[in-house]
Amino acid sequence: MRGPRSRYYALRAIGWLADQLLLFLVPVLAFKLTGSLAWSGIALTAQWAPRLIALPVGGLLADRFDVTAFYVVNDLVRCMAGLAGVLAIILFPDEAGATVIVFSVVAGVCCEQTLVAGEKLAGRLIPPEIMPGAQSLLGSLEQGALLLAPAIGGGLVLLDTVWTALVITMLFFVSLAIAFSLPEGRRTEKPDRPISGSLSSLAGELATGLRTIGRIPVLLGIVVATMLVNLLLGAIQTAAPDLVVRSYGHSEGVLGTMYTVAGIAAMAAMPAMNRLIRRFGLLAVAAAASLTQAVVFTLLTSASLFWVFAGLVAVFMIGDSMFTVVIRIVRITVVRPDEFGRTVAAIHMLNFAPVPLVGLILAAADGRVPLGIVIPTIGLVTLVSLALLMRRLRPLVAACPDLHPLEEKRKARALVP
Known part of the structure; x- marks a missing residue:
């Protein structure tokens, strides 16, 4: 095998x-x-x-x-x-x-x-x-593909x-x-349903996956947080070519270098994730990563120099990689194996639903509202929403028994002198 x-x-x-x-x-x-x-x-x-x-x-x-x-x-x-x-x-x-x-x-x-x-x-x-x-x-x-x-x-x-x-x-x-x-697969296998x-x-199938998400409050909270983060990611993917060419005078090819450097920084941060989660817990890492993403996104159009803009994008991508690890852990931990396939499909559908929406928002704003107004507005609204959501997630994580072993390991290590 x-x-x-x-x-x-x-x-x-x-x-x-x-x-x-x-x-x-x-x-x-x-x-x-x-x-x-x-x-x-x-x-x-x-x-x-x-x-x-x-x-x-x-x-x-x-x-x-x-x-x-x-x-x-x-x-x-x-x-x-x-x-x-x-x-x-x-x-x-x-x-x-x-x-x-x-x-x-x-x-x-x-x-x-x-x-x-x-x-x-x-x-x-x-x-x-x-x-x-x-x-x-x-x-x-997957992270290697994001880098290459x-x-x-x-x-x-x-x-x-x-x-x-x-x-x-x-x-x-x-x-x-x-x-x-x-x-x-074995030819004797038959579909579970006609x-x-x-x-x-x-x-x-879709309704079953959505019900599974709604039945697990901590999963629902993480999915909503991911939707907010992906809204910001979609806005960067859409606006970055315009900002790089018009605001900083570089060609579109520079975007590849910028994203590659950001990917290297994100990959370099990954070995620390296990230690961070064990020391501070899943929720603290999720909150730090997502709120940092919202803050640096809000500051994107205020960067007067290209290297500052590229640095903010790199910080955003580091936070995105950290948050992705939390998503994977929560998903694997709280979703039952027999519900995993349809639930993952529903999760991915919800996670990326804001991306086409923000594409339409920026398309509608082009020529009407400057990016210097649109980007900070989206960032501030998302920042406030994430802060409120992370506060709401604290008791939900505490009430989720499947995540307790992770939290107990963290507390046990904290007690070791």
Whole structure:
């Protein structure tokens, strides 16, 4: 099984890298091709809205079909979309912007489908006794993709758009080859539910996942906090190209360097997470990370020098990585295994629901309200909301028995002289 597990890790790493390249490049390319913040916001919205719809669909289909075959089908669709996109950019260069957005929509939907399939595939290929270590490795691979994508994307932005689409398509073909090499599920396995009535089944799956979140108050609180943090992250992804080019006079390619440095800083902070959580507790780390993110976001447009702006983005990304660790711990700890698939789909859908919203907000504000007003306003509202939410979470964490072992370990260490 070591061989299939190694290929599984490679599959997830390639998938995350391709997905992060799309998430980084699409708003940047939209701004580069149009010079408009509005189009950058529209591109972000067009990229994320179908992804959110695809998440519960992925949970529904992954529960009814062999997960390896499900992965292969989505990779095939991504490869075909990539080839079609490359051909369209070559034949119709004036429509490259629209082609990139359409390509990102199709590929993004498949990426979310493979996200759900990848989570479920872990249960087949990874024994329970090594699951904690495997999750740590997967977290490191995801962070590595977050680090590499801006570095690669920054270089691709400087090249023709066709090369960008071609590189991402090549990654999809690598993913497809790995997916083909994974073992299929047992053919004697049957779906837990009938395939008929897909629309009602989809609504039922989504409702069940949402009910699970609502039934666990501490999980609901963390999900709401994540939605607020991702609102800020979406605003940075949309506004950064405009700020870097117009406010500081740099090219879009500089964004890749900026995000890469921020990613390195975030990776460097990760080894300290275990010690911080053990010493101060999950809630304290979550509060410190999220509130710091809101503060530095509020200050973004007040930075007069580019290196100050880049430093604030780096601090934001460090906080984002720290908060992500808390999310993973809470999710794995409080959600029952039999509810994990549909609940993860619902969590991801809620987590990123604010991203297309903030894209529309910034698109509507372009030319009407300066970013120097929009960004601080969003930041201050989010900061107050997070402060109130973290105060509300304190008794919820104390009332959650599943998290008590973590807190007891922290208290026991605190008593050691």
